[in-house]
Amino acid sequence: MTDDATSRIDSTVKGNDVVLFMKGTPLFPQCGFSSRAVAILEHLGVTYESVDVLQDQGVRQGIKEYSDWPTIPQLYVKGEFVGGSDIMMEMYESGELGQLLKDQGVATAQ
Amino acid sequence: MPMAAEEIETMIRAAIPDAEIEITDLAGDGDHYAARVVSETFRGLPRVRQHQRVYAALEGRMGGVLHALQLTTACPQ
Numbered sequence: 001m002t003d004d005a006t007s008r009i010d011s012t013v014k015g016n017d018v019v020l021f022m023k024g025t026p027l028f029p030q031c032g033f034s035s036r037a038v039a040i041l042e043h044l045g046v047t048y049e050s051v052d053v054l055q056d057q058g059v060r061q062g063i064k065e066y067s068d069w070p071t072i073p074q075l076y077v078k079g080e081f082v083g084g085s086d087i088m089m090e091m092y093e094s095g096e097l098g099q100l101l102k103d104q105g106v107a108t109a110q
Numbered sequence: 111m112p113m114a115a116e117e118i119e120t121m122i123r124a125a126i127p128d129a130e131i132e133i134t135d136l137a138g139d140g141d142h143y144a145a146r147v148v149s150e151t152f153r154g155l156p157r158v159r160q161h162q163r164v165y166a167a168l169e170g171r172m173g174g175v176l177h178a179l180q181l182t183t184a185c186p187q
Contacts (some may be wrong), residue, residue, distance in 0.1 A: 033178075070165050070173035086181050087157050099165075 005058030009066050013076045017106050018048035022073040026050050033085040036064045037073040040085075042088050045109020046101055078104045112140035113176050118168070122147060128130030136180070144180040153185045 013019055018041070026032030026038045041048050053060040053072055066069055069080040075082040076099060082088070091097035101108050115133045122145070130148040138163050145164070152160045158185035165172045172179060 005181070064173065068162060072173075082159065083158050083161070087161065090157070090182070 004089065005056070005062035006066065008056075009059055009062055012049065012051060013066075014079045016049040016076075017049055017078055018101070019076045020048055020050045020073055021053055021059070021076075022050055023052070023054050025052055029052060031072075033071070034073045037085045037088055038073065040088050040097070041075075043092070043096055044099070046106060077101065077106065113141065113171065114140065118145065118179070121169065122137065122164060122167045126154070126163065131187070136178070141176075142178040144145055146180070146182045146184070147170060148184045150186055155186075158163065158169075177182055 006101050020026075020037055020041060022029060022031075022034035022037060024034055026042075029035035029038055029051060040048075051059065053063060060072070063072065063074060068073055069081065069084060073085055073088075074085075075088055082097075082100070083091070088097060091100070115135055119131050119133055122129055124150050125177070126147065128151065130146075132146040133181050134144040136142040136144055145166055147160075155163075161181055164181060164183065168179075170177065
């Protein structure tokens with residue numbers, strides 16, 4: 001991983017309350033798992049920053065090492081790695097994700 | 111190069127011997143799986159750590175040769 005990619009990842013993760021690293025954009029997700037992650041955040045009505053890893057090979061590889069997590073999408077809240085799309089779905093369905101956002105002082109529509 | 115369900119199960123069991131493992135081939139193409147892994151060793155670990163243990167068992171295949179593995183982890187009830 002290049003230091004350059006690491007520092008870009010780090011400043012994005014730390015500079016935004018909610019960040020989703022994904023394949024494609026929220027409007028045009030390029031993978032079913034990323035699409036599911038976007039749908040969850042939209043349902044929660046949370047404002048988030050998205051990073052399209054397909055536009056940046058350094059970030060695409062670097063993010064996997066950053067979180068020690070092999071797949072994309074990846075969700076970060078207040079600088080902490082929350083999980084991929086399976087964990088997001090589980091936490092959304094149980095209400096934990098909405099609660100986590102609330103606890104972290106992130107505004108949601110619910 | 112897809113992975114066989116048995117291969118996935120064998121690798122997980124090698125790393126987490128007490129695991130109850132249930133693997134479903136979602137699309138019938140040997141490339142899109144769902145796995146449910148239940149192990150006492152997950153107790154007390156956050157979900158992210160539980161999933162990381164399963165990914166570690168797959169020794170780098172996840173996100174590489176294995177594109178799609180919907181993962182659910184739990185402790186025995």
